[in-house]
Amino acid sequence: MPKTKSQSFKPFLFIAPALFFYLAFFIWPYIQLIWLSLLEWNGFGDRVFIGFENYVDLLDDRQFWLSFQHNLSWSMAAIIIPVALGLFLALLLSRTPMHGKVFFRAVYFMPQVISSISVAVVWGWVYNPTFGLLNQSLEFLGLGFLARGWLGDQTFALPALFVAWSWIHYGFTMVIFIAALEGIDEVYFEVAKIDGAGWWQQLRYIVIPFIRGPMTTIVLVTAISSFQVFDLIFALTNGGPGRATIVLPLYMLTSAFTFHKIGYGAAIAVVLSMVILVFSLVLLRVRGSLKESSVA
Amino acid sequence: MRRKFVIGMILFSLSLLVLSGCSTPEATAEPTEAPPEAPIEESGGLSDEPVTLTFWWEGAAVGNLEVFQKSFDRFMEMHPNVTIETVAIPFEDMLRTFPLALDAGTGPDISMSLPLESTTYPAAQAGHLLELTAIGEERGWWDKYDMKAIEFDNRALDGIYGVPYEWTAVGVFYNTEVFSDLGLEPPDTLEEFEAIMETIKQAGITPVSVGGKDGWPLVHVWQQLVFTNVEYDTLRALEDRDPTQSYENEGLIEAANKVVEWFEAGYLDPNLLSTGFTDANDLFINGGTAMNIGGTWVQQDFRNAPFEVRFFPVPPMRTDIPLHLGGFNPANDIVIVKESPNVDWAIELMDFLLSEENMTLWWENGFLVPYTFDEIPPGKDQLQADLYTTMQANGPGHFITVAAPETNQLIWANMQEIVAQTKSPEEAFAEVQELYISEVSP
Numbered sequence: 001m002p003k004t005k006s007q008s009f010k011p012f013l014f015i016a017p018a019l020f021f022y023l024a025f026f027i028w029p030y031i032q033l034i035w036l037s038l039l040e041w042n043g044f045g046d047r048v049f050i051g052f053e054n055y056v057d058l059l060d061d062r063q064f065w066l067s068f069q070h071n072l073s074w075s076m077a078a079i080i081i082p083v084a085l086g087l088f089l090a091l092l093l094s095r096t097p098m099h100g101k102v103f104f105r106a107v108y109f110m111p112q113v114i115s116s117i118s119v120a121v122v123w124g125w126v127y128n129p130t131f132g133l134l135n136q137s138l139e140f141l142g143l144g145f146l147a148r149g150w151l152g153d154q155t156f157a158l159p160a161l162f163v164a165w166s167w168i169h170y171g172f173t174m175v176i177f178i179a180a181l182e183g184i185d186e187v188y189f190e191v192a193k194i195d196g197a198g199w200w201q202q203l204r205y206i207v208i209p210f211i212r213g214p215m216t217t218i219v220l221v222t223a224i225s226s227f228q229v230f231d232l233i234f235a236l237t238n239g240g241p242g243r244a245t246i247v248l249p250l251y252m253l254t255s256a257f258t259f260h261k262i263g264y265g266a267a268i269a270v271v272l273s274m275v276i277l278v279f280s281l282v283l284l285r286v287r288g289s290l291k292e293s294s295v296a
Numbered sequence: 297m298r299r300k301f302v303i304g305m306i307l308f309s310l311s312l313l314v315l316s317g318c319s320t321p322e323a324t325a326e327p328t329e330a331p332p333e334a335p336i337e338e339s340g341g342l343s344d345e346p347v348t349l350t351f352w353w354e355g356a357a358v359g360n361l362e363v364f365q366k367s368f369d370r371f372m373e374m375h376p377n378v379t380i381e382t383v384a385i386p387f388e389d390m391l392r393t394f395p396l397a398l399d400a401g402t403g404p405d406i407s408m409s410l411p412l413e414s415t416t417y418p419a420a421q422a423g424h425l426l427e428l429t430a431i432g433e434e435r436g437w438w439d440k441y442d443m444k445a446i447e448f449d450n451r452a453l454d455g456i457y458g459v460p461y462e463w464t465a466v467g468v469f470y471n472t473e474v475f476s477d478l479g480l481e482p483p484d485t486l487e488e489f490e491a492i493m494e495t496i497k498q499a500g501i502t503p504v505s506v507g508g509k510d511g512w513p514l515v516h517v518w519q520q521l522v523f524t525n526v527e528y529d530t531l532r533a534l535e536d537r538d539p540t541q542s543y544e545n546e547g548l549i550e551a552a553n554k555v556v557e558w559f560e561a562g563y564l565d566p567n568l569l570s571t572g573f574t575d576a577n578d579l580f581i582n583g584g585t586a587m588n589i590g591g592t593w594v595q596q597d598f599r600n601a602p603f604e605v606r607f608f609p610v611p612p613m614r615t616d617i618p619l620h621l622g623g624f625n626p627a628n629d630i631v632i633v634k635e636s637p638n639v640d641w642a643i644e645l646m647d648f649l650l651s652e653e654n655m656t657l658w659w660e661n662g663f664l665v666p667y668t669f670d671e672i673p674p675g676k677d678q679l680q681a682d683l684y685t686t687m688q689a690n691g692p693g694h695f696i697t698v699a700a701p702e703t704n705q706l707i708w709a710n711m712q713e714i715v716a717q718t719k720s721p722e723e724a725f726a727e728v729q730e731l732y733i734s735e736v737s738p
Contacts, residue, residue: 043395044422128575129567130584152509152570154716238388240511241569242713257392259702260418 036266054267078226086173112171120235123164216287352407359596405636420457426632429455442666458629482608493563505585507573511708521551524612552721
């Protein structure tokens with residue numbers, strides 16, 4: 001039966017409010033951002049149209065490439081470490097008989113709900129070179145030679161920040177994995193046990209295939225948020241020492257609002273969003289192919 | 297006739313009422329004897345309507361803000377219809393927020409502004425700041441104010457837009473108890489200063505705390521050496537963005553090498569790259585180090601130390617050039633935002649801040665005001681006396697790392713890398729020079 005005019009119009013009516021907010025608060029500001037990236041403007045007074053000059057300058061900007069490199073290495077680590085940690089804890093808290101599972105789930109998830117700035121304050125204390133928990137613990141364990149000013153060390157500052165960031169994010173991955181694991185029928189494990197499958201084989205042949213879908217979602221979300229990492233770094237090191245922890249969002253902010261190069265900062269923002277988009281498309285593609293292979 | 301007379305009387309009475317309503321209560325009140333120390337001034341022609349003035353304060357030194365608050369309290373006492381709301385904003389946030397707020401028309405009425413190209417110049421050139429030259433002349437602001445400070449901060453502008461509230465200097469704040477216990481005296485030469493640091497280190501105390509994690513405090517240590525190792529004119533030209541000058545200057549590099557030498561020798565806090573400005577100050581106040589190389593803007597906080605803190609300038613690296621105390625420089629400017637709906641009251645507040653009464657209040661609270669008193673009032677303490685004496689022996693210096701934000705930040709980051717020894721001073725300053733040239737002669 002052919003649809004009437006009002007029927008074909010109805011779906012648009014339902015999505016209209018969401019579409020309006022999407023256009024008003026995402027698409028329109030994004031168009032403005034692109035426009036800003038084509039201007040030279042110091043935040044005061046006149047704006048001069050300079051075409052793609054800001055983008056050309058980016059190609060030759062060492063700070064930009066260094067920030068990009070830091071973001072990339074951060075993302076590579078982010079799609080492995082918090083995901084693996086979350087999976088490990090999820091297995092522990094769902095497949096291991098123990099008391100207090102709910103309590104531990106809540107405790108491990110807690111960092112996810114704390115504001116990043118509070119987390120930064122806590123980790124600032126942990127890493128404090130004088131009274132910090134980490135150095136004190138190392139001293140207590142007789143490993144004082146390892147103690148250092150973690151956030152002031154060119155080599156360790158970025159990994160130290162990554163540890164703090166992972167501490168926030170593993171809770172999220174853990175919860176998703178727990179939900180996925182609890183969806184697996186216990187029968188599969190019983191049968192596997194009867195067939196003599198050990199812990200590793202159960203993981204390899206039952207758990208991994210079942211959680212493949214959620215896992216790609218987690219990897220995607222984690223990768224995107226890893227490219228957006230800002231607040232923790234801003235609060236703990238502000239990109240230092242030197243430029244050891246500078247990342248694209250921080251460089252964008254500094255360029256736009258500290259160096260008063262608003263157009264240049266906007267260009268960094270546009271490039272960053274494109275990088276995230278490409279990264280997401282690649283991961284979605286991988287996810288799609290994984291789904292196809294699991295169906296096959 | 298009688299009717300006309302009545303109407304005339306009514307109109308006359310009404311006009312009297314209107315006129316009396318226009319004038320301030322102070323203006324119409326019988327002259328009374330004001331208390332000698334706290335005269336209440338007239339607010340000539342200003343409305344008695346409630347007004348809220350927003351003042352943006354830049355800085356991390358809470359002690360200074362407390363002194364400002366005393367001034368505001370006094371002003372509000374003089375003008376009960378005025379409320380001053382102070383918003384404290386850290387240095388880097390100020391760089392970010394102030395331009396955007398001015399451009400959006402949501403800025404403060406009166407504010408601190410970072411001098412030169414950081415904020416005052418572009419804000420004034422974009423027409424956001426009120427020119428104060430004529431207003432100041434009319435009100436006598438410039439009669440007793442040290443014009444060197446004002447000219448210094450407004451030198452690239454066509455008039456006066458910002459008024460620095462005090463002179464600032466960077467040098468060595470020291471713990472008198474440690475010095476006394478170890479039999480040490482403030483040094484005259486760099487060799488003596490290094491010997492002092494060595495003695496303190498041998499006594500098991502870290503000699504100097506520096507908040508190197510924040511970048512700029514570490515740069516101040518380097519600048520102290522630069523100021524006495526490079527000719528004044530060269531530094532002024534660099535600060536004025538002269539394209540014929542170069543950051544690949546031997547004197548700048550030698551000073552950076554000296555900082556590394558001190559760090560390697562254990563004279564500077566070994567954790568300085570992971571210690572921020574506030575933590576480094578606290579480390580000194582809590583006795584964790586014997587000295588702190590910092591600016592006069594922290595003197596209020598250092599007065600909270602459980603021991604007496606005093607000050608001496610960093611001795612010169614080179615004695616063959618005239619001594620010009622590093623960073624002896626006007627502080628942040630006070631500016632009035634032109635678009636402010638309360639611009640008249642902002643001028644009135646500025647009038648009070650620059651008055652003899654307020655200058656005395658600031659002086660008595662330890663500020664190093666650029667003001668010529670007929671008779672210098674009693675100062676706050678020996679620390680202020682040290683600072684004042686040091687300043688008297690010198691002309692204004694130059695903070696070469698406040699001239700332009702991007703160059704500043706690169707120098708800050710590079711100094712951290714120099715101390716961490718991941719970059720040599722030569723490489724670091726070649727990079728700074730590359731940026732400098734791209735900025736000053738694009």
